[in-house]
Amino acid sequence: MITINTLFYLSGLLAIVASIKVVTGKQTIHALLYLVVSLLAVAVCFYLMGAPFAAGLEVIVYAGAILVLFVFAVMMFGLAQDEHLHAPKHGAGQWLGPIFLSVLLLLVLIIAISNSEIQQVLIPKVIDAKDVGILLYGPYLLAVEIASFLLLAGLVSGYHYAKPRQAMQSDDNFQVGDEI
Amino acid sequence: MTTIALTHVLILASILFVIGFVGVIVRKNTLFMLMSLEVMLNAVGVAFIGAGSAWQQADGQVMFILILTLAAAEVAVGLALLINMQRRYRSLDIDILARMRG
Amino acid sequence: MSLLALLPFYPLISFLILISFGKKLSWQLASTISIGAMLLSAGSSAVLINQLGNSESQLITAHLWSWFSLTTTQGSATINVAFYLDALSAVMIAVVTGVGLLIHIYAAAYMKSDENFSRFMAYMNLFIVAMLILVLADNLVLLYLGWEGVGLCSFLLIGFWYQEKANVLAARKAFIVTRIGDTSMAIGLFLLFKSLAQLTIVDVNQAAQLSWKIGDADAYWIALLLLGGAVGKSAQLPLQTWLPDAMAGPTPVSALIHAATMVTAGVYLIARMHEVFLLAPEVMTYTAWLGALTLLLAGVAALAQHDIKRVLAYSTMSQIGYMMLALGAGAWSAGVFHLMTHAFFKALLFLTAGSVILALHHQQNLFKMGGLFKKLPVESLLFIIGLYCLVALPGSSGFFSKEAIIAELWSSPTAGQGLWYCAILGALLTSIYSCRLFFLAFLGKARGNSNLEQHQDGHQENSSQGHLLRLPLILLALLSLFGGLISLDLSSVFSSAIATQAQTNFINEPSWLHTVAIVTPFIGIVFSWFYFKSYRENSCDNIKSSTGAISTFCKSGLGFDRLYQYVLVRPYCCIAKINRRDIIDQVLMLSAWYTKLWYEVLSASQNGSLRWYAAVIGIGVVGLAGVVAL
Numbered sequence: 001m002i003t004i005n006t007l008f009y010l011s012g013l014l015a016i017v018a019s020i021k022v023v024t025g026k027q028t029i030h031a032l033l034y035l036v037v038s039l040l041a042v043a044v045c046f047y048l049m050g051a052p053f054a055a056g057l058e059v060i061v062y063a064g065a066i067l068v069l070f071v072f073a074v075m076m077f078g079l080a081q082d083e084h085l086h087a088p089k090h091g092a093g094q095w096l097g098p099i100f101l102s103v104l105l106l107l108v109l110i111i112a113i114s115n116s117e118i119q120q121v122l123i124p125k126v127i128d129a130k131d132v133g134i135l136l137y138g139p140y141l142l143a144v145e146i147a148s149f150l151l152l153a154g155l156v157s158g159y160h161y162a163k164p165r166q167a168m169q170s171d172d173n174f175q176v177g178d179e180i
Numbered sequence: 181m182t183t184i185a186l187t188h189v190l191i192l193a194s195i196l197f198v199i200g201f202v203g204v205i206v207r208k209n210t211l212f213m214l215m216s217l218e219v220m221l222n223a224v225g226v227a228f229i230g231a232g233s234a235w236q237q238a239d240g241q242v243m244f245i246l247i248l249t250l251a252a253a254e255v256a257v258g259l260a261l262l263i264n265m266q267r268r269y270r271s272l273d274i275d276i277l278a279r280m281r282g
Numbered sequence: 283m284s285l286l287a288l289l290p291f292y293p294l295i296s297f298l299i300l301i302s303f304g305k306k307l308s309w310q311l312a313s314t315i316s317i318g319a320m321l322l323s324a325g326s327s328a329v330l331i332n333q334l335g336n337s338e339s340q341l342i343t344a345h346l347w348s349w350f351s352l353t354t355t356q357g358s359a360t361i362n363v364a365f366y367l368d369a370l371s372a373v374m375i376a377v378v379t380g381v382g383l384l385i386h387i388y389a390a391a392y393m394k395s396d397e398n399f400s401r402f403m404a405y406m407n408l409f410i411v412a413m414l415i416l417v418l419a420d421n422l423v424l425l426y427l428g429w430e431g432v433g434l435c436s437f438l439l440i441g442f443w444y445q446e447k448a449n450v451l452a453a454r455k456a457f458i459v460t461r462i463g464d465t466s467m468a469i470g471l472f473l474l475f476k477s478l479a480q481l482t483i484v485d486v487n488q489a490a491q492l493s494w495k496i497g498d499a500d501a502y503w504i505a506l507l508l509l510g511g512a513v514g515k516s517a518q519l520p521l522q523t524w525l526p527d528a529m530a531g532p533t534p535v536s537a538l539i540h541a542a543t544m545v546t547a548g549v550y551l552i553a554r555m556h557e558v559f560l561l562a563p564e565v566m567t568y569t570a571w572l573g574a575l576t577l578l579l580a581g582v583a584a585l586a587q588h589d590i591k592r593v594l595a596y597s598t599m600s601q602i603g604y605m606m607l608a609l610g611a612g613a614w615s616a617g618v619f620h621l622m623t624h625a626f627f628k629a630l631l632f633l634t635a636g637s638v639i640l641a642l643h644h645q646q647n648l649f650k651m652g653g654l655f656k657k658l659p660v661e662s663l664l665f666i667i668g669l670y671c672l673v674a675l676p677g678s679s680g681f682f683s684k685e686a687i688i689a690e691l692w693s694s695p696t697a698g699q700g701l702w703y704c705a706i707l708g709a710l711l712t713s714i715y716s717c718r719l720f721f722l723a724f725l726g727k728a729r730g731n732s733n734l735e736q737h738q739d740g741h742q743e744n745s746s747q748g749h750l751l752r753l754p755l756i757l758l759a760l761l762s763l764f765g766g767l768i769s770l771d772l773s774s775v776f777s778s779a780i781a782t783q784a785q786t787n788f789i790n791e792p793s794w795l796h797t798v799a800i801v802t803p804f805i806g807i808v809f810s811w812f813y814f815k816s817y818r819e820n821s822c823d824n825i826k827s828s829t830g831a832i833s834t835f836c837k838s839g840l841g842f843d844r845l846y847q848y849v850l851v852r853p854y855c856c857i858a859k860i861n862r863r864d865i866i867d868q869v870l871m872l873s874a875w876y877t878k879l880w881y882e883v884l885s886a887s888q889n890g891s892l893r894w895y896a897a898v899i900g901i902g903v904v905g906l907a908g909v910v911a912l
Contacts, residue, residue: 008184012192019196019219023203028211035215042222045192049184049233054241058225061248066218066255073259074211077266098205101897102198105904109194112911113187120234121183131238132245140242147249154253161260205897213893278890 008048015041028074032067039063049122053129189230196223210265210272214258221251285326285333286365287344289375290414292319292326293407300404307400313390316403320386320410324379331372342367343420354479361481364420370775373618374417374550377625380761381542382410384754388633389534391750392640402442406538409435413543417550421482422471425551429467429515432544433460439539440531452530459524463514467551470507473500474558487557494561501561508555509569512548516602519576523842525599526583529591533636536591541598541632542625549605549621553614556776560612563695570610570694574704577603579840581711585718586836589646590635593719596839597672598628600708607705608687611694614776620683626765627671627680630758634665637751638723648719652726652817662724664755669720671762673713673803682766684709688799702795706802713806714813721810721817 018038025031039062046055136144196219203216225244232240262272269276296319300312307315334342344365351360367375386406393402412431419425441453475481477500478489494501512518517525528540539545552559552569559566577600584596601624608617638654638661639646655662671680688709691702835841887898 005184009188012188015192016195016199019199022215022219023199023207023212025212028209031212031215035218038219039222042196042226045189045226046229049189049229051229051233051241051244054225054229054244057245057248061252062218062222066252069255069259070211070215073262076263077211077272095206098202098897101205101900101904102202105201105900105907106194106198108904108907108911109198110191112907113190113194115911118186118190120186122186122189122230122233123183123236125236127232127236127238127241132241135238135242136245143242143246147246150253151249154256158256158260161257162263201896201900205893205900208893274892277892280888280890 004048008045011041011044011048014038015045029071032070032074035070036063036067039067050126052126053132184230186230186234189234190227193223193227193230196220196226208273208275210262210274213274214255214262217254217258218251221247221254284342284344285330286342286367286418287346289323289326289330289365289379289418290411292322293410293414295319297404297407297411300400300407304398304400304404309390309394309399312400312403316407317383317386317390319407320379320383323410323414324383327372327375327379330367331376334367334369334372340368345420349423352475352481354475357479359475359479359481361421361423363424365418366420366483367418368775369772370550370553370618371417373622373772375414377546377622378410378413378417378543381625381629381758382406382413382538384757385534385538385542385629385633387750388537388636388754389532391748392534392636393532398442402439402532405435405438405442406534409439409539409544413547416547419483422474422486423481425483425554426468426471429511429547429551430464432539432547433457433464433515436460436528436539436544439535440528442531442535446530449530452524452527456524456528459521460514463511463521463548466507466514467511470504470511473507474504477504483554487555490558490561496561496563498561501558502565505555505559505562505565506568508551508558509565509572512551512606513572514548515551516545516548516606517576517599518548518572518603518606519579520842522576522580522599523839523846526587526592526595526839529589529595533591533632533639536595537629537632537636540595541628545598545602546605546621546625549602549609549617552606552609553618553775556609556614559609566610566612568610570607570701573603573606573608573610574701574708575603576600577607577708578704578711581708581715583836583839584715585711586833588648588837590639590648590651590719590723591632591646593648593715594628594631594635597631597712597715598624600712601628601672604684604687604705604708607691607701611687611691611701613687613690613694615772616683616686616690618772620680620687622768623671623679623683623762623765626758627668627678627762630664630755630762631668631672633755633758634661634668637661637755638665640751648722651723653724655724660752661755664759665720665724667759667762669716673716673807674709675803676800677763677766679762679764679766685796685799689796692795706798709799709802710806713803714810717807717810718814718817721814726817 015038018034018041021034022031022038025034039058043055043058043063046052046058200216200218200220200223203219204213207213207216225247228240228243228247230240232238232243265277266272293316296315299315300307304312330342334340344367346363346365349361349363351358386403389402389406393399396402409432412428412435414428416425416428416432419428437453437457440456441450443449444453471481474486478486478493480486480489490501514521525540525545529536531540559569580596580599580603584593584600587593587596601620605617605620605624608614608620638651638658641658641661642651645651671678674680674684688702688705691705692699838844887894
């Protein structure tokens, strides 16, 4: 019998494994696809945690929009030589320090979580889009406005930085550091 | 039917976060750093949704939506910068952008 | 303003004019200004001394302004810039302005051709200012100001020809060695103020009488420290080494500063503070013994010198030794009297030596002189007069003063018979080295001065300079001869001292004392007449100076320079070398080093690598979360 629990743990494990593959991947496209898998697994988790709206957003916005953006960007770069140059060397010393640090961080986090005596369990009651919408356009109106500004700013700056070279030639006397 | 413990959700979020963190530190390729950042943001989203579910509040999902917008804006700007970088340096190595050393 | 208050200001104004417009002034103008100022000072002091004789209280004071005030638990003391003229300071201003005037006149002629003439005269004037402040000071702080002022001028004038390294080194040595004494004196003054809360000389002397008993520890230490100051300034053992080297300065400087006035400042100080010294009989005994030892040591050293000025320098030390001996024996008046007569005849000797040196084109080596008696008869005669007084033959001024000292030694409570014998031995040495000096320089065959005649012609042409050179010499010679007839009445100053003196009886003295004292110089002369036969006879063409070990030892001033080099200078240099990188500095530099370390660490952490920054954020999170979680 497959319970919600086992489904959750399975999809969580899937997300973890896929994330590890993202981080350690060599091919950009492969890594992107693993990221999609990871996001989808997380979306399943969301659904199991009783947040179908969030799960839908995860699939549509993350896996759909943002990852497609990544794919477009990768297509523009043509990364053949770059990947070979900067691919992580397996077993190389450069992994040791970060992993040690990360394990430490994880330990600290887990200890913090287990020490904080959280008894709550997730109530398998669905919080639907309506509740979210009421909150968003009620108390969180200001946050929504700010988020829209943020998106606008992202749009403008994305357009500006990614302008074609010809358009930027007039700014060539700028220092690199100024723009980046 | 059993229920999921909040601690487990948080531990999952922590693990995902830490994996993303490793990616940010280790990878030289800026594109991979961006992807690792997505993983980290996603992990935070998991924690929010889990908490919202545990207390039966919609606020968690509201926060997740805000994180989503943040991630979208960040990816848009970040990729635009990467395009710029690729044009200038013919490389995506983050370490060549070390001109702001002290 | 009274005449007294203005006394030091004439030379001060002259100094200011000369130092400001020095290069633009002609020789005539510069010498007129400086000598005119001295003339004013000398005239004023003559008038003042006359006034002092007529005044009832035997005292003239002038209060100029309040300098500062000191507050202690025992009350407050105001330090005034005020002048105080009594019989003792009257003697001193007479010597300073009188001899100073004559030497200024001489110096104007002597230094005529020097391109820095006005600077020289400015320093000389400044010296007179400082010396007048020293002797006229109403309180010990002002006295100390003058004391340091004369030290400064001495330094400036010894190193006047600073282009030559030896002169500079001599100036530095003089300054540093006297500084040791000055420090001791300053500490003495601090102690004095601490225990008496007074610094005005009259008050100090009164308070000392009232609050201390004879032999008090306070009185002992203060007197000892003041004696240290006097020893440094007056070139007595063990701080005597600077004086022979100080002869590097121009000859008028040697005459004015290192023979007549400044070196006697120590004698003046002790005489001025005699009430404190009377309360410390041990220190008076030390003073007497120091004087006696210096007297003998300098006499022996003078016997072996080659340089005419160094002979005179050692002779000065030895004569100041007599003064110290007198002070130590409680013969205050005799000591001050000898100070005065010594100023006359030693200035005469130095200036005459200067004339000789000038005539010989700056030849100072005695073994290259000889036979000058025929070529420079006037100078020779003047030199004979000077030596006559120095040897203290009957009738000279030196005779009166030196006999006065020797007479009081035998039965003085703080001196005694041993010191009497020292003084007689010193007199014998004095006569021997004087004869040696005279024989070498003026008798015998001319050695290495064949060009003298030629120079004499040129010398005679410039007759105004010659007159200027000779006039002060002749006046000084007259003073030396008849200065002994000046009767000094210092009883008003040394009244308390005389009261103690009266207690001692002269009955125990054997009757032959005076005879021996008078005969001694003649014995010395007769001895040297035969012993230095080769020096005075024409037969010997070229006298070699003896190069024996003892002679070399004596020539170096009995090896004190070398002793100090090994005992003091070398270890000090060694310590300085060890401490070249100042140890305390290093401790202070630790903070700089620490800051720099952190600068480097933090600067290295800012390596511009984004991944590194992210990792550091991670470390920070681990740390913070660790603190929160654990």
